[in-house]
Amino acid sequence: LHRGELLAELCERGRLLAVAGTHGKTTTTAMAIHALRETGGDPSFFLGGELPGAGPGGAAANAAWGSGEWIIAEADESDGSFLKLAPEVAVITNLELDHHSRWGSLGELSEAFAAFSAGSAGRMVGADVHLPGGAGRRQVRFGLEPRPGDPPAPGADLVAEAIQPLPGGGTRFRASGGGVDADVVLAVPGRHNVANALATLGALAMAGAAPEDSAKALAGFRGVARRMELKGESASGARVYDDYAHHPTEVEAALAAARELEPRRLVAAFQPHLYSRTKALASEFGAALAEADEIAVLDVYPAREQPVGPLEGVSGVLVAEAAADHSGGRPVWWLPDADVAAIALAPRLEPGDLLLTIGAGDIYQLAEALVE
Numbered sequence: 001l002h003r004g005e006l007l008a009e010l011c012e013r014g015r016l017l018a019v020a021g022t023h024g025k026t027t028t029t030a031m032a033i034h035a036l037r038e039t040g041g042d043p044s045f046f047l048g049g050e051l052p053g054a055g056p057g058g059a060a061a062n063a064a065w066g067s068g069e070w071i072i073a074e075a076d077e078s079d080g081s082f083l084k085l086a087p088e089v090a091v092i093t094n095l096e097l098d099h100h101s102r103w104g105s106l107g108e109l110s111e112a113f114a115a116f117s118a119g120s121a122g123r124m125v126g127a128d129v130h131l132p133g134g135a136g137r138r139q140v141r142f143g144l145e146p147r148p149g150d151p152p153a154p155g156a157d158l159v160a161e162a163i164q165p166l167p168g169g170g171t172r173f174r175a176s177g178g179g180v181d182a183d184v185v186l187a188v189p190g191r192h193n194v195a196n197a198l199a200t201l202g203a204l205a206m207a208g209a210a211p212e213d214s215a216k217a218l219a220g221f222r223g224v225a226r227r228m229e230l231k232g233e234s235a236s237g238a239r240v241y242d243d244y245a246h247h248p249t250e251v252e253a254a255l256a257a258a259r260e261l262e263p264r265r266l267v268a269a270f271q272p273h274l275y276s277r278t279k280a281l282a283s284e285f286g287a288a289l290a291e292a293d294e295i296a297v298l299d300v301y302p303a304r305e306q307p308v309g310p311l312e313g314v315s316g317v318l319v320a321e322a323a324a325d326h327s328g329g330r331p332v333w334w335l336p337d338a339d340v341a342a343i344a345l346a347p348r349l350e351p352g353d354l355l356l357t358i359g360a361g362d363i364y365q366l367a368e369a370l371v372e
Contacts, residue, residue: 004081007046011071011085014044017207018085020075020116021093021126023250024196027188028093029074030224031200038217039209042066046073049244050225060225070207075116077109078102082116089206090117091199094126098247100276101305122206124199127156138206140178142198144191158202160184160194165260175215179205182215188223190257192250226364228257228356232371237351239263242367246273246360248284254358255291264352268292269341269366271359272300272319275311279318286322292356294348295323296333296341301361338366346370 011018019029026049033045033054045054047062055061075082078099092113095106103109114131117123125131127143143156145163158178165171169189175182180201186193197218204214223229226244234240239261243254251270258266268289272278278285278300289295297320300307307314320334335341349355349370357367 004084008084011073014071015069016071016087017089018073018075018087019091020082022096022098024093025074027224027227028196028199031221032072034221035214035217039213042068043070043072048074087120089122089203090120091124091203092129093199095129100280124202127154140202142202160198163194169261175201178202180211182211184215185219189260192253231367234349234370236349238349238353238355240355240367240371242357242364244360245358248281248288251288258354258356263354265293267294267355269296269357271298271361271363272316273360274303275300275305275307275314279314282318283322285319287326289323290326294331296335299336341366342369
């Protein structure tokens with residue numbers, strides 16, 4: 001039995017709120033779980049990451065069976081199995097081509113997301129997501145108020161306004177429209193988390209939750225494992241964080257969130273994930289990493305792929321070269337594995353620095369080695 005088939009069978013046992021999208025679905029799902037649990041909903045849930053405090057005795061958990069009527073599930077498009085789900089409330093955070101070995105074009109992917117959500121009673125979609133076909137019985141588009149100098153944002157029903165980063169991390173904003181009217185304070189940094197929270201508030205409102213109660217509950221959300229997770233300090237006093245970002249858009253968002261923590265110097269250590277993704281997006285990865293003050297690139301984490309046929313010759317060097325092209329002379333290191341990276345980076349870290357390990361593979365081991 002495929003895991004997607006098992007998930008679909010389990011999700012038939014209640015009212016399903018499913019979160020899909022290229023980026024942010026794990027955190028958005030986790031926010032919805034946290035908020036509904038904090039407001040007495042006790043949902044069942046299935047999550048693609050570990051949510052601290054969600055398991056027995058306050059342990060972290062990625063799944064649990066609750067007594068409430070709602071099931072909250074992360075819907076993964078990587079293998080197409082999310083099409084087996086039938087959500088009552090569907091969330092589509094955003095849409096970019098990511099899993100190149102599964103989806104041949106953005107149009108094909110758009111059709112799949114439209115099919116995933118077509119039968120829903122309510123659909124929350126990012127303001128820049130455009131899907132073919134009908135919108136279900138109700139659709140709310142959500143988006144962020146642009147920063148000064150940014151291009152105009154696509155039209156949205158639910159908007160995050162007056163977005164204000166808070167000292168030490170976190171954000172304050174006003175959520176308005178689409179059945180939501182609430183002041184929100186988040187403990188997690190980054191505009192991408194504002195978007196995640198906005199999607200959560202709108203989706204929970206569709207599920208019948210009071211937006212002001214959900215907003216209050218989100219103030220206590222502390223994040224998900226491997227999503228801008230503080231691992232500790234290095235021997236020299238640098239803060240070490242780890243993030244699961246594995247697409248250029250996610251890398252850019254993670255580094256922007258790290259900047260909000262006001263480091264003296266921001267060091268990015270990136271491990272590409274999948275040869276197909278590395279080949280397709282090496283230049284974009286380089287441009288995103290160039291937001292750091294110093295960059296280290298490790299070799300590709302292969303996961304389910306091998307560098308043969310059209311992927312022969314693909315390695316992390318492609319990303320390192322692209323980062324060097326975009327970095328304006330800032331240091332870029334090619335450090336093939338975590339052991340070499342730890343030896344090279346440890347003596348370069350100083351008090352006030354922030355090192356962010358980035359990737360969906362095992363680069364978290366580098367973060368752990370640097371704080372041991």
